[in-house]
Amino acid sequence: MDAIAEPPPEEASTIADRVFGQLRQAIVEGGIAPGAKISEPEMAARLGISRGPLREAMRCLESTNLVERRPNLGARVITLSSEQLIEIYLIREALEGLAARLAAERMSAAGIADLKELLAQHRAEIVLECWQAYVQKEGDMDFHYRIVQGSGNQRLIGILCDDLYHLARMYRCKFGMVSDRARDALKEHELILDAIAERDGELAELMMRRHIRASRRNVERRLATDTTTQPRTDP
């Protein structure tokens, strides 16, 4: 198996940066299993680079909480627990609520129009019966991603888009999340966008928090009852 993808079209000017992106993608999408040890000589050989840039990339992965490193013992991909997933939902509720409020105040009219188009497209997909794909595929994250971008708060964008969203995606790839909440989620997205379009920051924040809270409770319910959503423990 070839767990690490080829250098993506947009080439980073330095090997360490490129490898960081490659490894992050491989980890998030499951190409490198959670808990797996990453041997520096082996990985460097597989990537055709030396250990120097690889170690720099590993440091970045450690800083973004995708690998855990212990001195003299090496690095392992983090393992996913349902507790950590809930932790992330709680943080997202707080931060994306803020993002929605700021987006309502500062997002450009063009950005809002784009989002309306995106939601229209999602609505069409749901009607076409392939609606399971809505939340499952990156449609949901795409919506959230754009609102965070629209907040204009660079540090907020960094925390959510550079760190938490990759983790959230990792969970989605690991647990086979097939959401039954697509219709509700789309409706909630529309309410959020309406509030943003009317520049009602207070309402946008309230709606976003309620939306993420509903997602979290949905996950909590599944975790409590459905054993198939437990993380697989690959040998």
Next chain:
Amino acid sequence: MDAIAEPPPEEASTIADRVFGQLRQAIVEGGIAPGAKISEPEMAARLGISRGPLREAMRCLESTNLVERRPNLGARVITLSSEQLIEIYLIREALEGLAARLAAERMSAAGIADLKELLAQHRAEIVLECWQAYVQKEGDMDFHYRIVQGSGNQRLIGILCDDLYHLARMYRCKFGMVSDRARDALKEHELILDAIAERDGELAELMMRRHIRASRRNVERRLATDTTTQPRTDP
């Protein structure tokens, strides 16, 4: 001048980790000026190490947003703007509000007792007329730090204690913040702690958000009127 402190008592087992801590402290406390370029050969020589571990430490500093690195151009300490300071306050309001709510639900009785003692000590200091020191010295941050720790949310702790608090301290070292809000802040702290002690998460969150909002507005007011709090632009 010797901008970089000696290895702190608690020795990290690897050079890169230790140097990361040293450089972070030097940057936060102003030993290395904002905007200053960090030359790898020069810094490595000053620290008596080679460039390998230094580069790893720089990568970590970049991940924590304390330095900005551009390929082939080197790394510079970030510059502080009042806009970014406000960004941080907004994020803290959201996240520490969450932390206060979780702390009210999960903090140990012993932890609450310790906090009460801390506030009593702060109250005594204020009465002793050296009350300017309260917010200025790390007393304020100490209180916030413990509440975040009390939340038990590991990822929340990481975001606030590993990243944002160092930035906040950097701002405090740079702008000569002599707060006139010590008495108000202490009162607010007491209200927050009361809510936590009564396990009233909703109220604790509300009070914490209000407290941080008040701090932000205080800063905004100063930034608007007082030119002495503008960041110094060292040559």
Next chain:
DNA sequence: TCCATTAAAAGTGTCGACACTTTAGCTAAA
């Protein structure tokens, strides 16, 4: 057979050296 000791192998941490890029300074022409 089982456990302790020990030697070898693998792996991480660190260093010095080299290639390529960027910058600074200098020369020369307009």
Next chain:
DNA sequence: TTTAGCTAAAGTGTCGACACTTTTAATGGA
């Protein structure tokens, strides 16, 4: 004098090699 081009210096990015630590395997004794 100014500016364009060129050259040398400095700096970053990358690599291979070595030292020390951890793990594995083997050997020996009980």
